[in-house]
Amino acid sequence: MPADLAVIGLGHLGLPLAQAAVTAGIDTVGYDPDPRPYTELRAGRSPVEGALTASEVRRMLSGGFRPTTDAAELGRVRTAVICSPTPLGPDRAVDLTALGDAARALASRLRPHTTVLLESAVPPGTTETFLRPLLEEGSGLVAGRDFHLACSPGRLDPGNRTRTLANTPKVIGGLTPACTESAAAFYGRLTDKVVRARGPREAEMTKVLETNFRHVNIALVNEMAVLCHDLGVDFWDVIRCAETKPFGFQPFRPGPGVGGHGVPVDPGGPPHGGRTSGPPLRMVSLAQEINDRMPRYVIQRCATLLNEHGKSVRGARVLLLGVTYKPDTADQEAAPAREIATRLMDMGAQIGYHDPHVLDWRVRERPVPRADSLYEAAAAADLTVLLQQHRTYDLQGLAVKAQLLLDTRGATPAGAAHRL
The missing domain is CATH 3.40.50.720 (NAD(P)-binding Rossmann-like Domain)
Structure with a gap:
């Protein structure tokens, strides 16, 4: 037909x-x-x-x-x-x-x-x-x-x-x-x-600009988040203040890594077909390098927090909250949660997860235990790591129940958790 x-x-x-x-x-x-x-x-x-x-x-x-x-x-x-x-x-x-x-x-x-x-x-x-x-x-x-x-x-x-x-x-x-x-x-x-x-090239390049704009700006705030933590500066408060500027600033927020379907593209990279390569976009390559480092930085922060509370990563019970790449959706495309879980497993941690949108989650083809009761799981875990702030999460209540909470999204109330 x-x-x-x-x-x-x-x-x-x-x-x-x-x-x-x-x-x-x-x-x-x-x-x-x-x-x-x-x-x-x-x-x-x-x-x-x-x-x-x-x-x-x-x-x-x-x-x-x-x-x-x-x-x-x-x-x-x-x-x-x-x-x-x-x-x-x-x-x-x-x-x-x-x-x-x-x-x-x-x-x-x-x-x-x-x-x-x-x-x-x-x-x-x-x-x-x-x-x-x-x-x-x-x-x-x-x-x-x-x-x-x-x-x-x-x-x-x-x-x-x-x-x-x-x-x-x-x-x-x-x-x-x-x-x-x-x-x-x-x-x-x-x-x-x-x-x-x-023409077609201008339309194609529009998508490249939009995607790279996102990645470069996320890389900037990711790098500043690491710096501010080392300096003892509350970077989330810095963002809150900066976004009051009515011109010349657009707020982006750091996180455990960058997921999604829009991947950064360097149009000056390897050629295909009849296209010739151009000069590389150095800022895009650097942004990708910075964003790719964030899951490892999250692991570093996890290990440090556990050590400060007299615990080792090996044998620690770690609960990951939100394994999707964005809030309130089941889409896991390129979400950093999988790499974070893999690295924690390699270090000997016992991993569990909770996500209202993902009923079955596998890492290395093996099922990861899913918590049925969020509060009970957080209370039992040595460390709870918020990777995605789904709307259904009561973060105030979670901060009270969790033994130790690392918030990689800056979504918890100030002082309620350790922020990225």
């Missing part, structure tokens, strides 16, 4: 897009070569932790959404949006394998006048030098003449129920002005505001 839209890649980008399209009355098919998303969605469950609730999945299905693993469905749509994952590889270069597979699956079925949009986070130049050749070679069509091609990087905040696709402006950069307008016409059905970039 033909559809107006194909969403390729049913992950943290594709699922919310498909949901918004179905809600807007767009006949939508969701393609993913991995059978798991298809199986989970057909069973009424979200294949991505924290992306959609079961009721939202059911509404999508009842609204006509059709998940599939059959690439033949891609040849029957007017618009195709590629939302394939583009993680960092071992060399910290963006891995375009899934994007390439999606492009080839679409190319062999691409019809004239189709609009192809790229939402995956990619280095500047990817749309023109990587995606375009694959589409043209596989279809025999010419981008900008026979079909429209544009980049509109995803910029949703997973788990945020206030900022949705409808009220988050979409940046669009087309290969030609006609490509941009075709993309704008599609996204205009889903969002209140469309922002036209000069």
